[in-house]
Amino acid sequence: MTMPPFTTLTAIAAPMGEPNVDTNQLCPTRFNKVPRGPKHAQILFHDLRFNAEGSEKDFVLNREPYRTAGIIVGDRNFGCGSAREYAVWALYEFGIRCVIASSFGDIFVNNCYKNGLLPVVLPHESVLAIRRQLRERVGATLSVDLAAQTVTDVAGSVHRFEIHPVRRKCLLEGLDDIARTEQYRERLETFETGYLRQRSWLRSGA
Amino acid sequence: MTPQTMFEKIWQSHVALEEEGEVLLYVDRALIHEASLHTFANLEKMGRSVRRPAQVFAFSDHYVPTTGRDKGVEGIAIPEIRNMVVQLQKNTVRHGVMLFGIDDPRQGILHIVPPEQGITQPGLLITGADSHSSTHGAFGCLAFGIGSSDMLHVLATQALWQRKPKNMRITVDGALPFGVSAKDLILAIIARIGAGGGAGHVLEYAGSTIRSMSMEARMTVSNMSIEAGARAGMIAPDETTFGYLADRPFAPRGGAWNDAVAYWKGLPSDPGAKFDREVRFDASQLAPMVTWGTSPEHALPITGCVPDPRDAADEDKRAEIGAALDYMALKPGSPLSEIAVDRVFIGSCTNSRIEDLRAAASVARLGKAVVPAWIVPGSGTVKAQAEKEGLDRIFTAAGFEWRSPGCSLCTAINGDQLKPGERCASTSNRNFRGRQGTGGRTHLLSPAMAAAAALTGRLCDVRELEEKR
Ligand code: SF4
Numbered sequence: 179m180t181m182p183p184f185t186t187l188t189a190i191a192a193p194m195g196e197p198n199v200d201t202n203q204l205c206p207t208r209f210n211k212v213p214r215g216p217k218h219a220q221i222l223f224h225d226l227r228f229n230a231e232g233s234e235k236d237f238v239l240n241r242e243p244y245r246t247a248g249i250i251v252g253d254r255n256f257g258c259g260s261a262r263e264y265a266v267w268a269l270y271e272f273g274i275r276c277v278i279a280s281s282f283g284d285i286f287v288n289n290c291y292k293n294g295l296l297p298v299v300l301p302h303e304s305v306l307a308i309r310r311q312l313r314e315r316v317g318a319t320l321s322v323d324l325a326a327q328t329v330t331d332v333a334g335s336v337h338r339f340e341i342h343p344v345r346r347k348c349l350l351e352g353l354d355d356i357a358r359t360e361q362y363r364e365r366l367e368t369f370e371t372g373y374l375r376q377r378s379w380l381r382s383g384a
Numbered sequence: 385m386t387p388q389t390m391f392e393k394i395w396q397s398h399v400a401l402e403e404e405g406e407v408l409l410y411v412d413r414a415l416i417h418e419a420s421l422h423t424f425a426n427l428e429k430m431g432r433s434v435r436r437p438a439q440v441f442a443f444s445d446h447y448v449p450t451t452g453r454d455k456g457v458e459g460i461a462i463p464e465i466r467n468m469v470v471q472l473q474k475n476t477v478r479h480g481v482m483l484f485g486i487d488d489p490r491q492g493i494l495h496i497v498p499p500e501q502g503i504t505q506p507g508l509l510i511t512g513a514d515s516h517s518s519t520h521g522a523f524g525c526l527a528f529g530i531g532s533s534d535m536l537h538v539l540a541t542q543a544l545w546q547r548k549p550k551n552m553r554i555t556v557d558g559a560l561p562f563g564v565s566a567k568d569l570i571l572a573i574i575a576r577i578g579a580g581g582g583a584g585h586v587l588e589y590a591g592s593t594i595r596s597m598s599m600e601a602r603m604t605v606s607n608m609s610i611e612a613g614a615r616a617g618m619i620a621p622d623e624t625t626f627g628y629l630a631d632r633p634f635a636p637r638g639g640a641w642n643d644a645v646a647y648w649k650g651l652p653s654d655p656g657a658k659f660d661r662e663v664r665f666d667a668s669q670l671a672p673m674v675t676w677g678t679s680p681e682h683a684l685p686i687t688g689c690v691p692d693p694r695d696a697a698d699e700d701k702r703a704e705i706g707a708a709l710d711y712m713a714l715k716p717g718s719p720l721s722e723i724a725v726d727r728v729f730i731g732s733c734t735n736s737r738i739e740d741l742r743a744a745a746s747v748a749r750l751g752k753a754v755v756p757a758w759i760v761p762g763s764g765t766v767k768a769q770a771e772k773e774g775l776d777r778i779f780t781a782a783g784f785e786w787r788s789p790g791c792s793l794c795t796a797i798n799g800d801q802l803k804p805g806e807r808c809a810s811t812s813n814r815n816f817r818g819r820q821g822t823g824g825r826t827h828l829l830s831p832a833m834a835a836a837a838a839l840t841g842r843l844c845d846v847r848e849l850e851e852k853r
Contacts, residue, residue, distance in 0.1 A: 195700065195703065196703075196704065196707065197580075197679075197700070197704055198579050198580070198678075198679045198681075198704075200679075200814075200816045200817075202814070202816040202817065202818060202819050203816065203817055203818070206818055206822065207795050207796060207797045207819070208796065208797055208801075208822075210419055210797055211464045211465070211467075211468060211797075213422065214422065225817070225818050225822055225823075230804065230822070230823075253700070254580055255578075255579055255580035255583065255613060258579060258580065258613060259515065259814065259816060260514070260515050260529075261512075261513060261514055261515040261517075261529035261530060261531050262419065262531065262532070263531040263532045263533060266531075281580050281583050281613075282583070283580075283583075283613065284549075284583060284584065284613070284614075284615050285515055285528075285529055285530065285531060288530070288531060288534060289531035289533065289534075292531065292533035292534065293533065342405065342406065342547055343404050343405070344403065344404045344405065344406045344545075354533075355533075355534075355537050355545050356430070356432075356536070356537055356540055356541065358545070359408065359537065359540075359541045359543060359545070362400075362401055362408060365400065365401050366400050366401070366408065366410070366541065366543055369400035369401070369410060370400070370410060370542070373397075373398075373410055377644075377647070378640055378643060379636035379640035379641065379643050379644035379647075380412070380636075381640075
């Protein structure tokens with residue numbers, strides 16, 4: 179699987195102040211049967227964006243200019259909930275490439291990494307400040323530089339963020355994990371043999 | 385040697401190699417369900433196969449209907465849903481993976497069946513295509529949910545790249561008071577530490593309360609670790625664990641059993657082992673809990689009232705509570721025990737084991753359901769056991785509906801769902817907006833509390849009913 183690389187991004191950022199935005203909101207489970215594709219753009223936040231008969235609700239991503247947002251600035255515990263990757267696919271297909279929040283659901287973060295989407299953790303005060311700027315200057319852009327590990331906000335202030343070096347490298351180069359593991363095939367096999375030899379009982383039972 | 389935590393021991397024993405602070409972990413067992421459709425498709429697109437099919441177990445649970453099961457796959461009316469179930473059958477046959485399928489008498493939820501079958505064992509590293517894989521940690525193994533890209537990697541390599549999480553110990557002491565269950569305890573823990581309180585951590589539950597719990601109750605606690613934002617939950621294996629596992633179909637036998645137990649006994653955290661964070665709870669002060677909002681952290685004792693946004697600490701919290709109450713259509717300050725419900729759901733990987741059904745039945749026995757109430761056992765094994773004990777007859781006599789195993793109304797993708805605006809008292813694990821159906825409203829609670837809600841048509845303190853017994 180090739181993964182789209184992530185290097186730098188300057189895009190309109192949508193502020194979303196609610197904490198605990200869960201994966202069921204990002205992608206309601208009834209859409210799990212839908213194979214990955216452009217349809218997921220419509221599915222993102224579906225029940226917050228659309229009424230039952232299909233008309234649009236008043237929701238940030240339905241307002242101009244956020245229909246073309248590439249970044250979401252959330253709050254704490256963004257992407258909590260299920261392990262399903264649809265939530266990330268929905269964000270990606272909508273055009274979101276980066277989510278900034280003060281904390282994330284763990285599985286969601288991993289799923290972002292596997293799909294070329296960058297999760298950025300900033301201190302809560304910074305996230306609040308950036309959201310305030312975005313509310314004052316609707317449609318303003320933020321710039322994200324993964325190599326430098328920085329977010330430049332509306333006022334031009336630079337916020338540095340942490341990311342694991344391997345995850346950074348994989349995102350920058352669009353590397354997938356399976357290719358990486360292949361390089362270690364022999365070492366993995368040696369480990370496995372030793373591991374199983376010490377645990378004979380794992381082969382007992384039905 | 386420096387004292388180690390149980391998590392460190394199990395983590396260390398699975399590290400095949402390290403690269404720049406990320407480790408490649410060897411995976412003992414992988415658990416998948418119908419949604420693995422996309423994973424298999426990608427595997428085949430890459431021209432790969434499942435590397436260790438004997439270590440992968442598949443379950444028809446998320447999409448199977450909970451009625452009309454005598455007809456098997458043919459009984460599934462909606463073609464897209466039938467397709468999900470059929471594809472899992474095809475994929476598992478093609479890749480030589482064992483399937484607990486729709487026609488299998490052992491069929492059930494992927495977090496209910498592996499413990500019953502002895503597939504879940506102490507010391508293992510288990511990855512599941514579902515976030516509540518933390519359930520299995522109740523046996524003293526490291527078990528966590530992963531997304532489909534990671535599952536693709538596990539199927540292709542039987543390993544997974546990970547960064548080491550932190551380790552938090554939650555020590556619970558004291559006897560659970562009358563009417564208070566494992567579900568109430570874990571809801572109280574999440575309410576205290578928050579839905580993101582365990583983020584980046586693996587939790588170990590310890591203390592006398594946990595020690596005296598059955599495996600069923602321990603699984604309920606560990607199951608909801610993910611609702612505290614944690615990567616996984618764990619409980620040290622002990623005689624209760626070994627007693628539960630002995631003679632299960634996939635458990636080791638004879639000499640192998642003795643070797644296994646000797647190894648398992650070395651797994652618990654060493655005295656003096658350091659945790660990144662420690663939290664303590666006094667179980668003796670707990671009351672039955674219910675959730676009022678749209679996050680599992682929105683939980684309070686049933687004796688409490690709907691919170692008032694005006695009392696919130698800051699503006700953000702005020703907005704959050706306001707939005708939750710708006711969705712839930714609740715008035716600030718009204719007593720939780722006056723909230724009328726439209727339906728009751730007793731099921732899900734949190735609370736559909738035999739003990740949960742016994743607890744619900746002991747309340748159901750006291751009256752008649754006044755709202756539609758469903759019982760969805762977690763597996764065929766649970767269902768058969770309950771029928772042997774006559775629980776099904778207690779439920780049906782009290783007007784509850786006795787259904788077939790599956791995830792059902794927990795995640796509402798098999799066709800079982802709430803109507804918009806419907807309010808449900810549910811023993812499941814997530815009260816997210818729309819989780820049980822678009823516009824549906826969910827109140828999380830224990831099986832006994834859910835049964836009490838069925839008898840009274842409102843969220844109700846089960847202790848009031850029990851006392852009249
Ligand atoms: S019962 Fe609910 S939480 Fe558990 S595995 Fe099924 S859908 Fe997931």
